[in-house]
Amino acid sequence: MSERKVTRAHTGLTEQIDAVVSAMQIAEPYLEPEVVDQAAVIIERAEARRQLSADHVVVGLFGATGSGKSSLFNALVGSEIAQTGVIRPTTTKTVAAIWQPVGADALLDWLEVSERHILSSQVLGKGSKKSQDLGGGLILLDLPDMDSTSTEHHLIASRLAGQVDYLVWVLDPQKYADASIHHGYLSELTGQRGNLLVVLNQVDTIAESDREPVKASLNALLADEGIGQVPIVLASARSGEGLDAVREKFAVALNNKVQATRRLRADVDGLLRLLDGELALPKVHTPGIMEQSELEGTIAKAHGTHRIADAVQTSYKLRASTNTGWPLTSWLTRLRNDPLKRMNLGRGIEKPEISLTSRPELSVAESAAVDQAVVKYLNTATEDLSPRWSQSFKDGIREQRTELASEIDIAIASCTLGVEKKSWWWPVTKFVQWLGVVVALAGGLWLGGIALAAYFQFNLPETPRVEGFAIPTLMVFVGVLLGIVLGIFGSFINKMVARLKRRKALKNLQNSVGGVVRRFIVDPTSHHLEQYNSYASLITSAAKKVE
Structure with a gap:
């Protein structure tokens, strides 16, 4: 036998052994124990024999x-x-x-x-x-x-x-x-x-x-x-x-010259035929964007992201009314409950993980919706895998349900809702509102002084007028009218902004929850399928070299 053929025989065996070792390191938890033991015996025997006299x-x-x-x-x-x-x-x-x-x-x-x-x-x-x-x-x-x-x-x-x-x-x-x-x-x-x-x-x-x-x-x-x-x-x-x-x-x-190698090659070939014959598919694919979006959206909705977004809208309007409404009546809005505060949200906490939300526990229907979404996604991802490759993985994902819920709570608590800070126009509007109140109050006091002087029959200079209207009267009307106009206009603006805040808050919440879902479900699933594809690729390529 030529030296070239001897070298090729040894190289082929080495490549097959390396492929089997790498494949076993990946797939050991998902193969039958008998197959793993058989592979270990064959590889150990091959490695030992190659170290001895050729x-x-x-x-x-x-x-x-x-x-x-x-x-x-x-x-x-x-x-x-x-x-x-x-x-x-x-x-x-x-x-x-x-x-x-x-x-x-x-x-x-x-x-x-x-x-x-x-x-x-x-x-x-x-x-x-x-x-x-x-x-x-x-x-x-x-x-x-x-x-x-x-x-x-x-x-x-x-x-x-x-x-x-x-x-x-x-x-x-x-x-x-x-x-x-x-x-x-x-x-x-x-x-x-x-x-x-x-x-x-x-x-x-x-x-x-x-x-x-x-x-x-x-x-x-x-x-x-x-x-x-x-x-x-x-x-x-x-x-x-x-x-x-x-x-x-x-x-x-x-x-x-390669009789020992030939014998070892036959053992490795037999193992590769067995492993190749048990492959479900040479390659599997991860679920698409639509399946992932459906999973993230279902879990986010079950965890109340829409309710929180509604609360953001309500909370913003309440906070805006307090800061832009007529000062003499806006304090009444403080008597209304802020829904975000009830859920311990929207406070701008630096470390939300130490101050979780006060959201209610998921209902039976919401919990079922989460479970069904996870099961559906995992079934779609592993439908082409053998039971040993799929079931233990799915069980492991489902066992993390409590940790998943806890991480989602932290993600929601740390999510920026857009109501943590006051809008820039609130102080300006507040200043103008107070200015109107001061003007109206000054005009009222002026009119009151004129009335009091007339009652006591004091002669006062004629009240200044503008276009025939007494200035103190104008001050009262302008101050009150300014408050009314600003209140109406501010309410209109605040409602529009509140809707925008709701939309943005919902998007931020869904992104935050989606990040947790990807970390706990989507990414592990992709990694698991990549492991299977790596294993299948090693076995398939090595099996093609079987004599």
């Missing part, structure tokens, strides 16, 4: 009780290393045959294999017609029986089935069609066809005429399990038949 290829012999696995192991290595016999299970611990010990210890420590036998690189095994050079780093393992009654043995075999670089499944003619073997063990190797060899052992017990039909039957069984076309070698540990073909498969694996 010059060795670990070949594991797997099989059920009675398949002759240990006898085949001994025949392949040309030495009675593995224990054989009639007592079941025969193989109780893993045995390793090593042809190149340099660099193998750390790898075998990771595999947790303690019994190790170092062999010559030139091996002339049983039935071999020529020497096979296995000095390229072969490590051959004889594993405990997969169907062992000992739980410990079964766990060891299952663990190593996920760690070895090349799997050799040993079957015997009596059990090769056993459904429990296929469904229980072989079906788990569907993604490993490129790293799997099936050896039908004890072929010497099958008549020559029956061998091809048996091999065809085994092929069909493997296809039914979804494994597909894998190499099948008919062999016999007793007679040595077919062992050269098995050794040739080992030699091919040894010459493959």
Whole structure:
């Protein structure tokens, strides 16, 4: 294999692993625990194997009780290393045959294999017609029986089935069609066809005429399990038949410089197929502006923004009447209740969070309206997601209802309503009003003085006149008329301004409440969907690189 292909294989595996790690960091809370655990095992195993010797290829012999696995192991290595016999299970611990010990210890420590036998690189095994050079780093393992009654043995075999670089499944003619073997063990190797060899052992017990039909039957069984076309070698540990073909498969694996990478890639590929198959959609979209506006508007209305805006209009007119009305009667408006003061609003508090509003609690209908708006928005946002991606998120948003209401109250308390300060024309109007009162009062006092002097028969100079009207009389009429005119005109102006204040206050209130809604609902929803899209993008792009 060329150096370029080796580099490409390692790079492809690295990219896939990085993608899976990033995806798991995003999606762990929303995936099935079994999937997360499976991903963790595969990634941890891949990272560990990549740190160990790349010059060795670990070949594991797997099989059920009675398949002759240990006898085949001994025949392949040309030495009675593995224990054989009639007592079941025969193989109780893993045995390793090593042809190149340099660099193998750390790898075998990771595999947790303690019994190790170092062999010559030139091996002339049983039935071999020529020497096979296995000095390229072969490590051959004889594993405990997969169907062992000992739980410990079964766990060891299952663990190593996920760690070895090349799997050799040993079957015997009596059990090769056993459904429990296929469904229980072989079906788990569907993604490993490129790293799997099936050896039908004890072929010497099958008549020559029956061998091809048996091999065809085994092929069909493997296809039914979804494994597909894998190499099948008919062999016999007793007679040595077919062992050269098995050794040739080992030699091919040894010459493959990325055999370990290929095995790890198969595991990662299988995980990616699973994750890609469970994707709801490759990309989801956040709700549009209309849905967001409807959400914000419904929640703002339920929290009384329209009532507050009405109160702003009423409050402004009351405050304006007090400051621009006729001074002798405007004090009466102070006796009327200011609706904003009842709600503890419009006072220009510097820190509204320490002085919340006195608005009434939301009614049952208003609370229901808020809940329905939130549910509708969240359902729209997550309708294309799987239940695990949507339900826990929606539950988390709804659990913040109390905090949402509290933050909305603070937002309303801190909102500028436009009545916190006096309008600039109020002092001017007030001054003119008082000037009119003073003029009318002065004219009245003047007329009173003239009347009093006439009563006591004092001779006074003639009262000054303008166009035939006595000045004190004009002063009374002008002062009173000025108050009336200013009052009417001021009332008209104040009503128009009050409507503008209401409109502006409503807009400010809706913006303030909308800001809280965006912070508690809209932005988290967008972030959640972005997380899903990032996860889906990682899985989709990595799945496209699956071999």
